[in-house]
Amino acid sequence: MADNIALVIDFLFEHKLFFTALIIVIISLIKHVIITAIRGDVAFLSDVQRKWMSRTKNGVFVLTILILFLLWQTEVSKFALSVTAIAIALVIASKEIILCFTGSIQRASSRSFVIGDWIEVGNIYGQVIEHNLMATVIQEIDLQNGQYHFTGKTATLPNSMFFTYAVKNHNFLKRYVYHHITITVTKFDNLYPLFPALIEQIDHHCEDFIEVAKRYNGVIEKHAGVDLPGSEPHIHVTSGATGEQNVHIMIFCPTERAIELDALIRQDFMQAYHQQFGTQAHA
Known part of the structure; x- marks a missing residue:
């Protein structure tokens, strides 16, 4: 045997x-x-x-x-x-592979993200689903257009990109997000009297999760070590180049409800604007 x-x-x-x-x-x-x-x-x-x-x-x-x-x-x-004589040529030819390996080491040592995190690399946004010595695979998310859903596309990023682009970790956006709403008003009217009632309506839309949002906002502030805007709604107005007014509204809300609340707040503003300024208003 x-x-x-x-x-x-x-x-x-x-x-x-x-x-x-x-x-x-x-x-x-x-x-x-x-x-x-x-x-x-x-x-x-x-x-x-x-x-x-x-x-x-x-x-x-x-x-x-x-x-x-x-x-x-x-x-x-x-x-x-x-192959000693051609070692330099081999190093040059394999530069990208070496960068991918070192990029993997850089990612592991800095702990910039782990599987499941939402990250931004260059103009690519997505959730990390796999990473290895050569590449990182993400499921693309439409964060760039103010949406928070998966696009169905998978992106494979060579680890060498981590030396070229900053890696931004958006992991806290998985639960709550600072959602920005911009409404353009073409006529130059005094919009500020509309805001107190609008804030009350926003608070009404958010009353079922506002306490959880405050606690989660505090957790993010403690983890990041910075003073964030807070969980209450924020409204400010800017003027465009041609005289139009841009109303900027920011809310802190659950990620999966951001688009729903966006629609409700736009509807509330348009109704209030129409009631205040009549049928001649154009928003």
Whole structure:
């Protein structure tokens, strides 16, 4: 029995290409079984499941590289000695790969985000669903247009982008958001008498969550170490280049209700403006 095992081992080490393919197949099957067990039968993955799936993929990748390096160590050493003369050319050719690796190290050391966070990189917004040594995968969110829903698009960002663009973590937006509303009024009327009643109506729309919003706002302030605007509504007016007035309203509300409240507040303002200034008003 021992002789047969020794013969098999000798055969595998004599035929390293076959042994390498066998190792990759076995490790891939083990990874597939583990990923399937973590995923289960759920339709939507949780952040915990995504984290463990990402850890499994990264761990399997590192383990595969380590095993193959040990298997081909002698050949790799000989090859490294033979390519000394072209080492500089190889470094230049693999610059992007090196940047991706170092970008991954930079992300891990700075802890700028983890799986499940909402981030902004350049003009791309999304929720992190996977990250590895080479790239970060996000589910795109339409934050740029003042929306908070997933677009259905998946973006794969090379980790080298973290050296080019600032990474902004919008994780607190997953629950509550400072939502900005802008309403343009073409006539130059005195709008300030409308605001007290408008603020009362906004408070009425927000009364079912305002206490939770105050506590969550306090948690964000404590975590960030800065004085944020607060959970109460804010209204101010600016003038445009052609004389129009822009009414800016900011509310702190649950992310999933921002669009609903946006519509209600616009409706309240338009009704109040029409009642105050008559049918000649154009908003």
